[in-house]
Amino acid sequence: MRKPIIIYLLVALLFQACSQPPQKQRSKDQPGEKTTFQTSNPWKPVTDVRADVAIVYSVKDHHRKGDLTFEQRVQTWRDKGYTTHFMTGIAWGEYQDYFTGKWDGKMHLDEGQVTQKGDTIWHGRMVPYIVPSMNFIRYMKESVIKRVIDAGIDAIYLEEPEFWARSGYSTAFKKEWKEYYGFDWRPQHESPENTYLSNKLKYHLYYRALNECFTFAKAYGKSKGMNVRCYVPTHSLVNYSQWMIVSPEASLASLPCVDGYIAQVWTGTSREPNFFNGQRKERVFETAFLEYGSMESMTAPTGRKMFFLTDPIEDWPRDWADYKKNYQATFAAQLLYPMIADYEVMPWPDRIYEGYYRTSANSDKKEQIPRFYSTQMQVMINTLNNMPLSQNKVSGSQGIGILMSNSLMFQRFPTHNGYEDPQLSNFYGQALPLLKRGVPVKTVHIENVSFAQTWKDVKILVMSYSNMKPMDKAAHDHIAEWVKKGGVLVYCGRDEDAFQSVQEWWNTGGNTFKAPSEHLFLKLGLKEPFKAGEYKYGNGKVCILRNDPKEFVLQENADTEFVNTIKRLYEAGSGSGALTFKNHFTLTRGPYEIISVVNENADQTPYTIRGKLIDLFDPEIPVLDEKQVNPGEQAFLYNIGSVKNPGTPQVLAAAARVYDEKVTRNGYSFVAKSPLNTNNVMRVLLPQKATRVEVTDATGKVLQSNTSWDDASKTLFLGFENNPEGVVIEVSW
Structure with a gap:
């Protein structure tokens, strides 16, 4: 049955609004808010990590937190000189008073996210993942946000707007469907189109929830003479897509009520396995590099503030040696983005300093954080208080971008017509063949192509519609204009997945394209049947590879043609120079040297740096004349020779x-x-x-x-x- 065109217009308007330039009038960041951490506990001498900001978590008054109210917990941190901010979940949290009827006299446990089997997805006892109804939003405004602002807090973080892709079967969700689309709910497992519509709604519901809550926070703050700033701590688009979660992500940056994000990237997200050269395994550094990159590129054109997060441990219980190795990998990855210099230095210091974890991988013995590791960690996080912005670029051939879209999250679950994308291989297939050869690829968000800043320094754009779809056809005008001016577009895709035929703008309203890429190719001056090959357009070039990117990584040695094509196109470009392959990434930021040497590379030689160097990953902080970094390892060094005023103590x-x-x-x-x-x-x-x-x-x-x-x-x-x-x-x- 054909959907009313009005529905698609409404959906298009939503995503068009999401891609508009941000409001010019933005609040200025307060001074002294460069480093943060989050805690639900009052100040304790064992967790006094000395970042600029203590983000106090949850408004619930805890009997187990020393019988302190929320306001008293906040005050304990202020008494020790901290600026205090506030954080809570928007998709889950200690909202038992809402779910059990204490707030408005009605039970709301039926507002949880529910799977096809009828199971509620729980985050904790009596805490389901939420279908954020307008009633729940009213509860958040009245019971949470108002209280926080009344406590004098002027920065609010609503974290993890998460809707599980496998959910979408609850009564609450069906009600929202009817209100949003104007027709009755349809089970997402029955067709690709139903899946697409279901995930668009999930996306919209958290977009609406954050817009409502933050708009209220700013207005209520203003009524009290306060400038309230609002942030979204969120996993990366890479991770949410891989973990099959739907979230508003990039579109939030266009809302005038959103001041920025925390990039929630850590060992737990970055160790999710992916495929490269036919092998499925953890690649923590490479995944973290792409995760941080997707968060940086998501916000760079909009000017929003971005905090990068790392965690010295992770949610999953493992051993201290595992934590240390992967912390170093993610820490180095975040530092390789020189235009980000604000950090959440750790979440949950209580579990880091007071938790018990295994002493080794093959032992059940547990102990609190070893002194050598807490020392090393504290050396690392205290560098972040001084970490400078830098105009330097990470070593390697610059200018290759991988196109991403929020719709990456829409096609992950369930599988339709047998088309699979194991471990997000259609994304990693575009990125890892280059990253593993020492090319620092960047990500480009299709939601941001209308900003000139998005295209700065992009020479080659690699893209595919095998795992995502363009939600706004106007994006193709901007891509075509960039190619016309001299850009090189490499399109990889067979366009055979089941989502190519969902009823969308490319096959409704007078359009009859079998795939959205056909619309793009016509914009680029191509003629059907759009075969594999290279084509000129204006001063630029289009290269079509009729392979889905997953094919480059799911089999051994299957990426050669892709890599050679990129190399040839890169070197044919005016002034691009050679596309350099190597086994390492390095960056200098002020006195700091950051180095990562990748493995799974033909070059297995270590990277060597010389000078007067303090090893910041060694708890003894020795001064070295030379540091060798082996494949699969990272280094973080203070170069004493770079001190600007060496005569000053x-x-x-x-x-x-x-x-x-x-x-x-x-x-x-x-x-x-x-x-x-x-x-x-x-x-x-x-x-x-x-x-x-x-x-x-x-x-x-x-x-x-x-x-x-x-x-x-x-x-x-x-x-x-x-x-x-x-x-x-x-x-x-």
């Missing part, structure tokens, strides 16, 4: 945050603060060897410490037990 690296620095003619003093029950190590640059080093607590009591002098680097090594109340260091020479 300064802390170069520390497992604590430094305050109250004072420099005299022959002396230097400061205060170091970090969590209780951890070891501090630091490298202090001095004009000459110290004759006196005194370490005392806040009361003046002398503390035990160990020191050593490295004459070649003119650095003092200093180690002692950390104290969140502050350790006073006085050095003279």
Whole structure:
């Protein structure tokens, strides 16, 4: 049965609105909000991580949190000098008073997300993943957001707007379907079209929920003389697509009520296996690099603020060595984006510092975080307080983009007509053959092609409609215009998946295209039957490969033609130079050197860097003359030779945050603060060897410490037990 055209107009209008340029009047970021962490607990000396902002989680008054109300929990962090923000889930949370009828006298457990089998998808006890009805949105405004703003908090994070692709069978969802589409609900498993419509609705419901909640927050804040800022902590589009979750993602950046995001990328998301060279396995660094890249490119053209998150552990219980290895991989990946310099340094410090995890992979013995790892972690997170933005680019041939769309999330579940895309291989098939050869590919969001900034430095755009579809035909005008000006478009796809024929703009309203790519090819001056080959358009070029990208990675040595084609097109471009293949990525950001050497590469040689280098992944922070990084490993180094003012005493690296620095003619003093029950190590640059080093607590009591002098680097090594109340260091020479 043909759908009324009005439905498609409504859907088109929604996504057209999502792609509009952002409002010019945006709130300015507050100073001193570069680093953050999130916690549901009050301040404790063992979790005093000394980032700029403590994001207090949940408004629920917890009897197990020391009998403190939400407001009292907030105050404990303010009393220790923290700026306080607020976070809670928008798709789940401690909303038992809503579900059990305490709030409005009605039970709402029927508003959970439900699978085809009739099972509710739960996030916790009496906490389902939510179908965000207008009634639930009203509850969020009145019971959560209003209370937070009344507590004086002017930054709100509503995290993880998540609708599981396998859900969509509840009464609540059927009601929303009828209201949105104007006709009765249809089971998503029965046809690709039903799946597409179901996922579009899921997408819309969280777009609506965040728009409603944040618009209310800003208006209510304004009524109290406050400038409330609103952020969305969210997994990457890569991860949500792979995990079969639907979320608004890029479209939120066009809302005037959204000020930015937290990129929730960590070991747990990045270790999801993918295929390359016929092998399915974890590729944590490469996946993290693509995840952070998709978050950066999602917001760069819109000017929204982006915090990058890493986690020293993960949700899944494993051993400390596993956590350390993968933390280093994700940490290095985030630092390779030099135009992002705001960070959530960790979520849930309580579980990191106080949780018990296995001592080794083959042991059931558990212990709290080892001192060597907490020291290393604290060295790493304290660099983020000083991490500069940089105009430098990650090493390698620049200018190759992979096109993405929010509709990547729409085709993942269920499978139709036998067409499968294992582990999101149609995406990774475009990216990994290049990334694994040392080419720093970037992602480009089709939702952002109307922004000139999106196309900056893109020379070749690789795309496929095998795993996503263009929701707005206007995107093809912008792509065609870019090609006409000299861009090179590489289209990979057989256009045979079941979603090519869903009733959409390319086959309704007078259009009769069998696939959306046909509309694009006509815009590019091509004529049917659109066979594989190369075609000129204006000053640019179009190359059609009639392979689905998954074919490049699901079999061994199947990516050669794809890679050679990209190389030939890249080198034929004016001024592009050679497409360089290598086995490493490097970036210099101020004094910091970030290095990652990839494995599964023909080149198995280590990468070597020389200089006066502090190894920031080593809890002893040694000074090295040379660092070798092996394939499959990363390095994070402080280059002492890059210090701009080497004659000035300064802390170069520390497992604590430094305050109250004072420099005299022959002396230097400061205060170091970090969590209780951890070891501090630091490298202090001095004009000459110290004759006196005194370490005392806040009361003046002398503390035990160990020191050593490295004459070649003119650095003092200093180690002692950390104290969140502050350790006073006085050095003279």
